[in-house]
Amino acid sequence: MLQPSNEQVVSTLPLIKADYGSRIFTEEVQGIINYDTRNQNSVASRVSGRIERLLIKYNYQPVSKGQLIMQIYSPDLAAAQQELLFLKRSETDHTLIEKAKQRLMLLGMNASGINQLLKTGKVNYLIPIYSNADGYILEKTAAVASVSAPTATTSASGDGMGGMDAGSSSAAPATNPTTPVNSPVLLREGQYVNAGQSLFTIYNGNKLIAEFAFKPALAALVKKGDKFAFYKTADKSTIQTAAIGLIQPVFKDGENFTIARTYLNKPEFRVGELLTARIPVLLTAAWWLPETAVLSMGNKTIIFKKEGNVLVPQTIDAGPTIAGMVQVKTDISNWEVSKNAAYLVDSESFIKTRLTKN
Numbered sequence: 427m428l429q430p431s432n433e434q435v436v437s438t439l440p441l442i443k444a445d446y447g448s449r450i451f452t453e454e455v456q457g458i459i460n461y462d463t464r465n466q467n468s469v470a471s472r473v474s475g476r477i478e479r480l481l482i483k484y485n486y487q488p489v490s491k492g493q494l495i496m497q498i499y500s501p502d503l504a505a506a507q508q509e510l511l512f513l514k515r516s517e518t519d520h521t522l523i524e525k526a527k528q529r530l531m532l533l534g535m536n537a538s539g540i541n542q543l544l545k546t547g548k549v550n551y552l553i554p555i556y557s558n559a560d561g562y563i564l565e566k567t568a569a570v571a572s573v574s575a576p577t578a579t580t581s582a583s584g585d586g587m588g589g590m591d592a593g594s595s596s597a598a599p600a601t602n603p604t605t606p607v608n609s610p611v612l613l614r615e616g617q618y619v620n621a622g623q624s625l626f627t628i629y630n631g632n633k634l635i636a637e638f639a640f641k642p643a644l645a646a647l648v649k650k651g652d653k654f655a656f657y658k659t660a661d662k663s664t665i666q667t668a669a670i671g672l673i674q675p676v677f678k679d680g681e682n683f684t685i686a687r688t689y690l691n692k693p694e695f696r697v698g699e700l701l702t703a704r705i706p707v708l709l710t711a712a713w714w715l716p717e718t719a720v721l722s723m724g725n726k727t728i729i730f731k732k733e734g735n736v737l738v739p740q741t742i743d744a745g746p747t748i749a750g751m752v753q754v755k756t757d758i759s760n761w762e763v764s765k766n767a768a769y770l771v772d773s774e775s776f777i778k779t780r781l782t783k784n
Contacts, residue, residue, distance in 0.1 A: 441732055441762045444713040444754060450706065451748050455686075457638035457656065457701040461629040462689060467559040469626040471619045472534040475500035478552055480615050482626065485564050486697075489557040489628060497552040498619065506530050507549045514544060561630040562697075565611045634693045636668065638686045638703045644746060645673065645684040647707045656688075656703035664694070712745065713754040720744060720752045721767040729754075730764040737764055 479497040482489075489495070510526040527540055534553045543550065557563070619625065636656060650670055657665035672687040686705070695701075720742075721728050727744040730737040745753030 440765045442716070442719065442765045443762060444715050444758050446711065446713050446759070448711045449709040449714070449748060449751075449753070451709070453640055453644060453705045453707055455638045455640040455703050455705065456659070457636055457703055459690075459693070459695045459697050459699045459701065460635050460637055461562075461631075461697055462633045462635045463629075465561075465630040465633050467561070467628040467630075468624050469495060469555065469558065469563075469628065470622060470624045471498060471555065472532070472621060473498060473500040473502050473553055474621045475502070475553070475619065477613065477615050477617050477619060480611075480613060482563055482565075482611055482613075485609050485611060486562045489561065489563050491557055491560050493557045494554055495557055495563075495626065496555050498555065499551055500533070500553050502621075503530070503533050503535065503553050504549050504551050506533060507535075507543055510540075510543065511547055511549070555625075557628060559628045559630065561628045564627050564629060565613065566624050566627060629697075631697070632692060634690045634695060634697065635671075636688050636690060636695075636701055636703075638701070638705070639676070639683050640686065640705070641746075642675065642682055642684050644707060645675065647709065647746075648673065648686060648705060652705070654703055654705040656701050658695070659700040659702045709745070709748070709753060713756070713758050714751045715754055715758075715763065716765065717747055717750050717752055718766050719763055720754075728767070729758075729761075730767050731758075732762040732764075 475498040477496055478499045480495075482495055506526070506529050510523065510530060513523050513526055530540055530543075531537070534555065535550075539550065613625065638656070648670060650673060652670045653667055654670065655665055655667050657663075668688040668690070670686045671689045672685075674685045674687065676683055676685050686703075715729065719729055721730075722744075726741050728739045728741055731740045732738075742758065743755040745755055747753075
């Protein structure tokens, strides 16, 4: 041996050459139905006070526009009403009375309640809070359904190249998405709230979104507007087509992945239902090697190239792994490489490579 074992290797293992061509494959990813946050409405308290009556008992409870949600006891509201009654009895300037009425309306009292106050002279210490939209109500502290890191498999379709048109490979490990739960609300009667505090969010069930998570390495291969098919994981007969409306990189729970989102109008789905999508992806012409011929070393990828009677480790620019084949962007057209790179590595040695020029 004229060179150390971490710079060159003598081996009788089979040698191969790379195949060249484009590749079409389908990325199978998991997803979930979620609410479209563009159609959400917030319910807030206009006054400080104590919750005297609460009619919302659990998250995702259906509500209608104008429905009474809660009543709040408010000393500020009582003081404003007494001020209006005093101005009326004093027969002061009509402008002051109108401003007092406007203050009550800003505190959440409606016109009929103000007229009733002026008619009876009886102060109402409770201010009602109504739903401002139709939909499903969710407490602000509760979590909405979300997708997690992807569980993706790929099925390839070749372009006539040998060994390139079969097989499938698993990607990231499976994780369970969070689904909505009809849990009890944390707000309780007798609890105090502040003016301007957001209490509930109302989600519209007529417009939903489907979110699918896939590996970030494939994010550059899909774009907004791409067509794909998806169906309920539990019922393949529900298959339908859609277009990607948004691509969003996400880092969550230590996982880096990408979300593809599509918007659904009047969908036949329910929030929290699990979905499976098949997204077609086209890879441009490149060199391809079996996965066994490529060795990942964390921050770089190497193969063992034949030079004379020895094998020398060379750094390459590798793309995604599809159906057991690795895309190689480096020009390796005239190279002979080892078919089993892992067998040439001494676990106690640090491989020294030379930078490959394209």
